[in-house]
Amino acid sequence: MIRSLRGMNDILEEEYRRFDYFHKVACDVAGRYGFHYVETPLLEETALFRRSVGESSDIVGKEMYQFIDKGGNDVCLRPEGTAGVVRAFIQHKYDKKGGVYRFFYHGPMFRYERPQKGRLREFHQFGVESFGIASVYEDASLILMVGDIFDTLGIGYTLQLNSLGCHECMPPYKEHLISFIEAHSEQICADCQRRKMTNPIRVLDCKNGECQAIYADAPKLMDHLCSSCSLDFKTLTARLDEHAFSYTIDTHLVRGLDYYSKTAFEFISSDIGAQNAIAGGGRYDRLIEFLDGKPTPAVGFAIGVERLLELIQLPQPEREGYYFGAMDAQSLPLILTLGQRKRRTDKAIIEYSAKSLKAHLKNADRVHARHCAVIGENERKQNGIWIKDLVTKEEMVIPIDSL
């Protein structure tokens, strides 16, 4: 038997109903916030992700589905959505046109990781990207938007916030942090030794308890923000406070992708295991120019769809439509004709083999039909059809023409 590839799932029936419901809610909310849908390719040039997500990230370092195509191009399946949207934004010269653009997207992403709960090799993200707005009000707005989506779906969460600073205040802070790490070099774990060289900010994120004890005294970026970043962060928290949107400031929250700056946030669920980040995002004011575009402020987020699926509760579907059945072979053609006619206005399910009334009622019940319509010898004699409402239990025989 041929099976699906490791970490790649089929989405069927009940799961798909929740998948679909999520997208309806998320797309509706995005529309009300003024975002427009964009579709970008699943396959992109590998360099796009090297230059945006960053060489130091694990995503680019070891998780990409990368290969050389028949034309000799170095390509890969997209591991995240922002880079493609930014590429399209620049390619179609929105950066030159100027102004404000708000886009959203959803679709599959690919990362070659070891699968576990909430972590697949092919998974789905819903994300938005906002271009041309430097105001931190947009950051606040996006956070409220994620909140709207989760509230509508009935999903509980906590919001974690941090500021990663900008190109003015981050470099001096990084130097400061590195000298702190150097000073404690012998006490920290091997992972942190490595991170010190590749991406020193990430040491703050270390799960090792002994390391954390040391980093408790590490310099905090929050204390070293430049006046502009500091003011923006205060404005952001003030706006959230006004909307009674609760959050915790986590100075160790570091986005794993290189392009983030200033606002960084993560929505966490406590109900889904170790892979508990259900949404993440932040500002990336410098990314457009890194990809050869005209400098444009930008902010966005992405939601991990699979991680939400088990948290979404759908109401039981109501009974709807008709079930058509025949009790003898002679009535079969008539049943098909009548069912087909009914389909012009209603949902209709037609059974193609003659069965007992009991069997038809059982079938009708199983497919959640509201009405069970059956024709047998008796009905055929009077040119009628027997119909039972499975909810009210009312039953009657009506003329075929009045159906």
Next chain:
RNA sequence: GUGAGAUUAGCUCAGCUGGUUAGAGCACUGGUUUGUGGUGCCGGGGGUCGCGGGUUCGAAUCCCGUAUCUCACCCCA
């Protein structure tokens, strides 16, 4: 990529220290004296015991390998 556990009917699982035709509940299907479901009763079908080797007179059971799933690390949505 590392460590740990799991894998027996469509689903959830039992199967003790290796021993004859591998079980249960649910689901499916048929019947219930002949046309009434979701809710009675009786019956029936369905399993190369993940896959490949090995040990043994004999393996679902022991050993090795491998695949997948789950959990943790790591990473991130």
